[in-house]
Amino acid sequence: MSVLFTFPGQGSQRPGMLHALPDHPAASATLERAHAVLGRDPLQLDHADALASTVAVQLCLLIAGVAMARVLAAEGARPDMVAGLSIGAWPAAVVAGVIDFDAALQLVALRGRLMEQAYPSGYGMAAIVGLSVAQLEPLIAALHTPAAPLHLANLNAPTQLVVAGADSALERLMECARRAGATLTRRLAMSVPSHCALLDAPAAQLAEALATHPLRRPGPLYLSGSRGRVLFEMDAIRDDLAFNMARQVRWHDTVRHAYERGARLALEMPSGNVLSGLTRPVFSDGRVLCCEHNRLDFLAQQVACAASPA
Structure with a gap:
């Protein structure tokens, strides 16, 4: 072992x-x-x-x-x-x-x-628990804009995912994710949008x-x-x-x-x-x-x- x-x-x-x-x-x-x-x-x-x-x-x-x-x-x-x-x-x-x-x-x-x-301000990351990649990606695509981007950042577990992006877009995504069946949505102690372009x-x-x-x-x-x-x-x-x-x-x-x-x-x-x-x-x-x-x-x-x- x-x-x-x-x-x-x-x-x-x-x-x-x-x-x-x-x-x-x-x-x-x-x-x-x-x-x-x-x-x-x-x-x-x-x-x-x-x-x-x-x-x-x-x-x-x-x-x-x-x-x-x-x-x-x-x-x-x-x-x-x-x-x-x-x-x-x-x-x-x-x-x-x-x-x-x-x-x-x-x-x-x-x-x-x-x-x-x-990214000194206005950006961060949020954890979404209870949705799969296949369920979360369409929500991200629907909300993503050049002015308020969103990106799937962490695939920590099959239904434990993290999204990076603009604060305003993250708040909207968390609301949509909860309506789609997410069991937990939470902003992380991150002030930058890591793990994306x-x-x-x-x-x-x-x-x-x-x-x-x-x-x-x-x-x-x-x-x-x-x-x-x-x-x-x-x-x-x-x-x-x-x-x-x-x-x-x-x-x-x-x-x-x-x-x-x-x-x-x-x-x-x-x-x-x-x-x-x-x-x-x-x-x-x-x-x-x-x-x-x-x-x-x-x-x-x-x-x-x-x-x-x-």
């Missing part, structure tokens, strides 16, 4: 998420390194006011994911595969050994700035910056949350990291691919448990856990058991 570490995307952040990391030397060292690279204390990024910034949110998710994975590694618990949703691809890449943490900090800060500058230009700028940084072949398998499969070649991983902000998320396909490759324990890095809820139905005879609210020794034991020969 194999172990999958999953890294959540924007929307899973919460105030105090970095302060809640384990009291462990590996976490402290990660926070100290982030401070040195960024030139500011990362513990100032996870306050409620600071998290209004896309830059702060993405940096917090990067730092939290890398710190928690390093804590687990120090306790002998390492993944065979990694997968991240959107910004979660960056800590996944660091943990897989693809990119240095220092470079990831600089590039994620740039990623957040580019996204924030492209609206972010093509910022993604291209990020790709230019990423091109100057060397990448290495992954140790643990690197699963793309956009392509729903393992990527081996450096050019493909570089493309995935730069452009995933402008591409649909295919999380259901990603975790199904991990399961088909033998993963039977999925462990979600901080913050939250959103990915665990999406992953659990796929891991029908496996186990899905989130790091939050579980003891470190228990998590390490579960990884050791999953990694042991049957």
Whole structure:
């Protein structure tokens, strides 16, 4: 059996998420390194006011994911595969050994700035639960206009979808979706319209910056949350990291691919448990856990058991 570490995307952040990391030397060292690279204390990024910034949110998710994975590694618990949703691809890449943490900090800060500058207000994302792609796409097409665009962004599960676009169009779509039978419609804690063509230009700028940084072949398998499969070649991983902000998320396909490759324990890095809820139905005879609210020794034991020969 194999172990999958999953890294959540924007929307899973919460105030105090970095302060809640384990009291462990590996976490402290990660926070100290982030401070040195960024030139500011990362513990100032996870306050409620600071998290209004896309830059702060993405940096917090990067730092939290890398710190928690390093804590687990120090306790002998390492993944065979990694997968991240959107910004979660960056800590996944660091943990897989693809990119240095220092470079990831600089590039994620740039990623957040580019996204924030492209759409400073008036746009966002909404979750639609209870409708299939076939049911939701006609509603999106009927409401989409050049002035108030809508795009299907995340295919998180067969009936758990996310739409990106203009605020006014999202409000109309949620109303239409409820009338069509959606069991839940909810605006996400996102101020930018991710995972659609609206972010093509910022993604291209990020790709230019990423091109100057060397990448290495992954140790643990690197699963793309956009392509729903393992990527081996450096050019493909570089493309995935730069452009995933402008591409649909295919999380259901990603975790199904991990399961088909033998993963039977999925462990979600901080913050939250959103990915665990999406992953659990796929891991029908496996186990899905989130790091939050579980003891470190228990998590390490579960990884050791999953990694042991049957």
